[in-house]
Amino acid sequence: MLTEIPPGKLLITFLALTAIIAVRYFLISGLFYWLLWGRKPEKVHAIKLMEGTPRPGAVAKEIRWSLISSFIYAAPAAVVLELWQLGGTAIYNDVNAYPLWYIPVSIGIYLFAHDTYFYWTHRLMHLKTLFPVMHRVHHESRPPTPWAAFSFHPYESILGAIFIPLIALLVPIHVGGILFILTLMTLAAVFNHSGYEIFPKWWLRGPPGRHLITAAHHDLHHKYFSCNYALYFRFWDKLMGTDIMETEYDFLQPAAARKTA
Numbered sequence: 001m002l003t004e005i006p007p008g009k010l011l012i013t014f015l016a017l018t019a020i021i022a023v024r025y026f027l028i029s030g031l032f033y034w035l036l037w038g039r040k041p042e043k044v045h046a047i048k049l050m051e052g053t054p055r056p057g058a059v060a061k062e063i064r065w066s067l068i069s070s071f072i073y074a075a076p077a078a079v080v081l082e083l084w085q086l087g088g089t090a091i092y093n094d095v096n097a098y099p100l101w102y103i104p105v106s107i108g109i110y111l112f113a114h115d116t117y118f119y120w121t122h123r124l125m126h127l128k129t130l131f132p133v134m135h136r137v138h139h140e141s142r143p144p145t146p147w148a149a150f151s152f153h154p155y156e157s158i159l160g161a162i163f164i165p166l167i168a169l170l171v172p173i174h175v176g177g178i179l180f181i182l183t184l185m186t187l188a189a190v191f192n193h194s195g196y197e198i199f200p201k202w203w204l205r206g207p208p209g210r211h212l213i214t215a216a217h218h219d220l221h222h223k224y225f226s227c228n229y230a231l232y233f234r235f236w237d238k239l240m241g242t243d244i245m246e247t248e249y250d251f252l253q254p255a256a257a258r259k260t261a
């Protein structure tokens with residue numbers, strides 16, 4: 001079926017998707033950078049995580065790598081989009097094609113599978129042989145800023161770009177479910193690298209914070225490198241003994257031990 005896609009149409013779809021991904025990145029990362037890093041700290045109702053500010057030129061590098069990633073993300077996405085129009089993927093349009101309960105279930109399957117893929121490929125990239133080739137670029141963000149959302153070496157971007165298009169060939173999902181996941185992915189990438197924790201303390205101290213990843217969790221990965229590898233859920237890190245969080249932040253200590261409110 002791949003050969004049925006007209007090359008000219010594929011190229012236009014690829015360029016259009018690159019533009020959409022890049023513009024969306026500039027709008028969301030730019031907004032959060034301005035809100036969190038560009039305004040006076042006292043105006044920001046968020047918790048600053050790592051000490052210090054980005055080195056001179058660090059943000060420019062994050063933007064450059066993220067723009068290259070936009071091209072890489074668009075390539076497999078364009079192929080899947082064209083295949084979808086030819087009926088060659090597992091993405092369906094008719095909401096009645098599967099039971100309604102399958103919509104949240106399929107989203108859950110996609111997110112858990114993506115998280116599993118991310119956790120293990122991320123651990124692989126931390127092997128001494130692969131780290132300098134694939135993953136050092138991403139760890140140059142210390143502290144990360146919202147501009148680091150797609151700041152990856154092209155090899156790492158390729159690894160990150162192929163999973164959702166591949167699973168979309170196999171596991172049925174409604175087109176709205178895919179759009180929801182792509183939006184969540186982008187927001188998670190920006191939030192987790194924002195350098196500030198924007199979720200309220202009740203969220204972080206309660207069940208959501210104990211199971212879902214936010215900036216406070218991923219920031220520790222950029223600080224220590226050898227912990228907190230996952231993307232959405234703390235499940236794999238907890239299971240594999242690579243999760244740290246509660247002992248690192250005063251605002252997560254039991255009430256009696258907290259120095260601040």
Ligand SMILES: [Zn+2]
Pocket residue numbers: 138144193218222
């Ligand atoms: Zn990161």
Ligand SMILES: [Zn+2]
Pocket residue numbers: 122126135139221225
């Ligand atoms: Zn890493």
